[in-house]
Amino acid sequence: GAIVIAGTTHFSAAGEIFRSYAGIASKTGRCATFSQDANGFLPSEGAAAVVIQRAGDAVSSPYAKIRGSAVGQDGRSPNFFAPNASAQTALLQKALKNAGAHPNDISYFEAHGTGTPVGDAIEISAINNVFGGKRTRPLILGAVKALIGHTEECAGLADSREGLLKAILCLKNNVIPPQPHLGRINQDFDLVPSRITIPRTVKAFGHIDRPRLVGVSSFGLSGTLAHIILEEPEQNTSSDEAAASEPTQPNIFTLSARSEPEFVALLERFCNYALSVDPLDASLAATCRTAQIGRDHFSYRRAWAVSSWNDLHACLESANQCPSPVRSTRRPKLSLYFCTESSSLRPIEHPVYDQVLAECNAAGLTRAPMQYFAHQLALARTLQAMGCIIGAVGGEGVGEYVAAAFAGVFSLETLASILASVTAKEDQCQVITCPRDVLDEHLLSYGPDEIEVVGRSGLHATCLSSPSGALEGLKKSLPSDASVINSPSLAFTLSEDAVPELKPHSAQLTIVSSHLGTAMPQDVVTSANYWTGLPGREFDIAEAIDMLATEGSLVVSLGPSPLVSATPDRKRVVTYDDNWLELLARVYEVGFDLDWSRVGAGEGPRVHMPSYYWCRDEEAS
Missing domain, CATH: 3.30.70 (Alpha-Beta Plaits)
Structure with missing residues (x-):
C-alpha cells in the first residue's frame, strides 16, 4: 500500500529580531507555558518526519492510529498576534465529530501552548467551550514548547519530543512528562470546567477499558489551525502476532554506522535491546529483517549469523567488549579460490544454486569428485546472484581448471572432459x-x-x-x-589421450595462477600448453592468495585447504565451511549490498528497534 512521509524543517538566522520587536518572544529566554510567569515563546529550530500508511497495509505495528482530524482558519481576530477563541472552538468540535469521539474520551491534550499570556488564555478558553461540563475524569494538559521552544513551521512535528511525536511517545511509553517551568499556574485560567490538570511530576498514563485517545493542536502564525486525535494501537496487532509466530531459524543480524564512534554507541544500544527482549513476544526473524531491509547500510559494519536471541546477545556483547567495526569498501569485489575438495556437499536454498547444479549434472559433472567442483561453481554463481562482484579467481591443483571454467575459459562440458581425465595420485x-x-x-x-x-x-x-x-x-x-x-592429494596426472584438443577461450575476469603467483595474461590463458602442463608444476599458494587479495576486498576459499590455512596473512581470507549465512555476513561487512530477499528472513513483518545514534560533534565519514 501507499506510504506518505510528512516532513518539515525550520531554520531562521535572523527571525528573533522580528519576534522581539513584536513582543511575542520571551525576554527571559524561557518558555513558561500556562505559568503566571509566561512572557512569550522561545524561538528554536528543528526537523521532523512521520510515516503514514493505511492500517491494513502496515508491515510493522504502528505507534498510533489517526482517529480523526480537522483544519480551520483563525479568521477575524483583535490583532495579528491574538488568536480567535471561536475559531479554535469550532476546530475542536469538528475534530471530535470527525473522530466519532466524545469530549470525555480524550485522555491527554497536547496544547499548542506558545507561552504567550494571551495565546495560552484563549486556548484554555476554547478547550473549556468544548470540554467544559462534559467530562467525568481529569483532562491532562501539556505543551512541549516549554521544553524545546517553538520550532514554528516544524511545531506540529518538530523533533522526537514535540507536538505529534510527543503525544505518540506518551502512548508508547505509558507516561506523561511534567510541564517545565510551570511555577504558579496563571490565575486567570479557569481549569475547573474541563477538569484540566497540568502535571508537575511524571504521571503514569495507564491503559483504560477502551483505546486511549490523545488530542494534539497546532496553530500557524498565518492563522491556519489544525487538530488531530490519535488512538493507541491494539496491544497485539496482526503484524505483531505474525512476527511472534514466525519460526526461529538461522538468520543474519546487521549493524552499521557512518563512523566508528556512532557504531560504538549504536552497538551498546542494541546490546541493551537484545537483553531486554522477551523471546516469547518478539521474533528474531522480524528483527533481522528490519535490520536488513528497514535500515540504511553505512560504511562501518558488522554482521552475525544467529539462531536465537541468546546467540544475538552473545555476539553483540562480545563485540561490545572490543568494538572493531569493519570499514567497508566503496566498490568491493570478491576473489574466489577453488579448492581440491569441499567440506561437504550441503546444499543452500537459492534458485541459482539449484540451476547451476542442474547445468553441471547435464554437462557430465556427476561423479563424486566432480560433484565437489559443481558445488563450488554453484556457490560462486549464487554469490554473484546475491549481489557480489567477482574480481578474480584462482585454484589449487585441479581447482585451477574449475576457476578457469568459472571465468569462461572452458565450457562445463569441456571441464567435465578434463576432470574425467584427471587421476589423483594415490600417494x-x-x-x-x-x-x-x-x-x-x-x-x-x-x-x-x-x-x-x-x-x-x-x-x-x-x-x-x-x-x-x-x-x-x-x-x-x-x-x-x-x-x-x-591433506587431500594435490598431486595428479592428466591423460593426454583422453583430453580432447583444448581450445581455451579468453577469460571474462582475472585468473590468478597458483604456479606463476600472478594474474595470467590472456595469451597464457588461451594457451593449451599451460593447461595440459598444469599437473607437473609446483605452486605457491601464499603468492596466489596475496594476488587475489590485491584484486578483491575479500578472498573466499570455497572449501577447506591446509595450504590456505597456513598462509601468513589471512585477515582478508575467509574459508567457506558450510555456514552460508556466516559467509554472507563476512561478505556484507566488506561493503556488498546483498539481495536480502534471498536470506533467511525474506519477506514478512518488521519490528520497532532502537533508533540510530548521531554524533553531532564529529564529522561522519
Whole structure:
C-alpha cells in the first residue's frame, strides 16, 4: 500500500529580531507555558518526519492510529498576534465529530501552548467551550514548547519530543512528562470546567477499558489551525502476532554506522535491546529483517549469523567488549579460490544454486569428485546472484581448471572432459609447517621418487607427496615445533589421450595462477600448453592468495585447504565451511549490498528497534 512521509524543517538566522520587536518572544529566554510567569515563546529550530500508511497495509505495528482530524482558519481576530477563541472552538468540535469521539474520551491534550499570556488564555478558553461540563475524569494538559521552544513551521512535528511525536511517545511509553517551568499556574485560567490538570511530576498514563485517545493542536502564525486525535494501537496487532509466530531459524543480524564512534554507541544500544527482549513476544526473524531491509547500510559494519536471541546477545556483547567495526569498501569485489575438495556437499536454498547444479549434472559433472567442483561453481554463481562482484579467481591443483571454467575459459562440458581425465595420485599427502630452509635441508636425504614437493605456502608451509612411507621418516627428523596436517592429494596426472584438443577461450575476469603467483595474461590463458602442463608444476599458494587479495576486498576459499590455512596473512581470507549465512555476513561487512530477499528472513513483518545514534560533534565519514 501507499506510504506518505510528512516532513518539515525550520531554520531562521535572523527571525528573533522580528519576534522581539513584536513582543511575542520571551525576554527571559524561557518558555513558561500556562505559568503566571509566561512572557512569550522561545524561538528554536528543528526537523521532523512521520510515516503514514493505511492500517491494513502496515508491515510493522504502528505507534498510533489517526482517529480523526480537522483544519480551520483563525479568521477575524483583535490583532495579528491574538488568536480567535471561536475559531479554535469550532476546530475542536469538528475534530471530535470527525473522530466519532466524545469530549470525555480524550485522555491527554497536547496544547499548542506558545507561552504567550494571551495565546495560552484563549486556548484554555476554547478547550473549556468544548470540554467544559462534559467530562467525568481529569483532562491532562501539556505543551512541549516549554521544553524545546517553538520550532514554528516544524511545531506540529518538530523533533522526537514535540507536538505529534510527543503525544505518540506518551502512548508508547505509558507516561506523561511534567510541564517545565510551570511555577504558579496563571490565575486567570479557569481549569475547573474541563477538569484540566497540568502535571508537575511524571504521571503514569495507564491503559483504560477502551483505546486511549490523545488530542494534539497546532496553530500557524498565518492563522491556519489544525487538530488531530490519535488512538493507541491494539496491544497485539496482526503484524505483531505474525512476527511472534514466525519460526526461529538461522538468520543474519546487521549493524552499521557512518563512523566508528556512532557504531560504538549504536552497538551498546542494541546490546541493551537484545537483553531486554522477551523471546516469547518478539521474533528474531522480524528483527533481522528490519535490520536488513528497514535500515540504511553505512560504511562501518558488522554482521552475525544467529539462531536465537541468546546467540544475538552473545555476539553483540562480545563485540561490545572490543568494538572493531569493519570499514567497508566503496566498490568491493570478491576473489574466489577453488579448492581440491569441499567440506561437504550441503546444499543452500537459492534458485541459482539449484540451476547451476542442474547445468553441471547435464554437462557430465556427476561423479563424486566432480560433484565437489559443481558445488563450488554453484556457490560462486549464487554469490554473484546475491549481489557480489567477482574480481578474480584462482585454484589449487585441479581447482585451477574449475576457476578457469568459472571465468569462461572452458565450457562445463569441456571441464567435465578434463576432470574425467584427471587421476589423483594415490600417494600420502601432507602439509608440513616448518621453515622452508630447515625442511629443504632434511629433504636432501630423499630422492624425488620418494618425496615430491607438490606446492608451498610462503616460507613456512609445504605440501609433500610420497608413494612410500618416506614421510613418516621425514617427520621424525623434523624439529619438535613442526606441525603436520593430512591433506587431500594435490598431486595428479592428466591423460593426454583422453583430453580432447583444448581450445581455451579468453577469460571474462582475472585468473590468478597458483604456479606463476600472478594474474595470467590472456595469451597464457588461451594457451593449451599451460593447461595440459598444469599437473607437473609446483605452486605457491601464499603468492596466489596475496594476488587475489590485491584484486578483491575479500578472498573466499570455497572449501577447506591446509595450504590456505597456513598462509601468513589471512585477515582478508575467509574459508567457506558450510555456514552460508556466516559467509554472507563476512561478505556484507566488506561493503556488498546483498539481495536480502534471498536470506533467511525474506519477506514478512518488521519490528520497532532502537533508533540510530548521531554524533553531532564529529564529522561522519
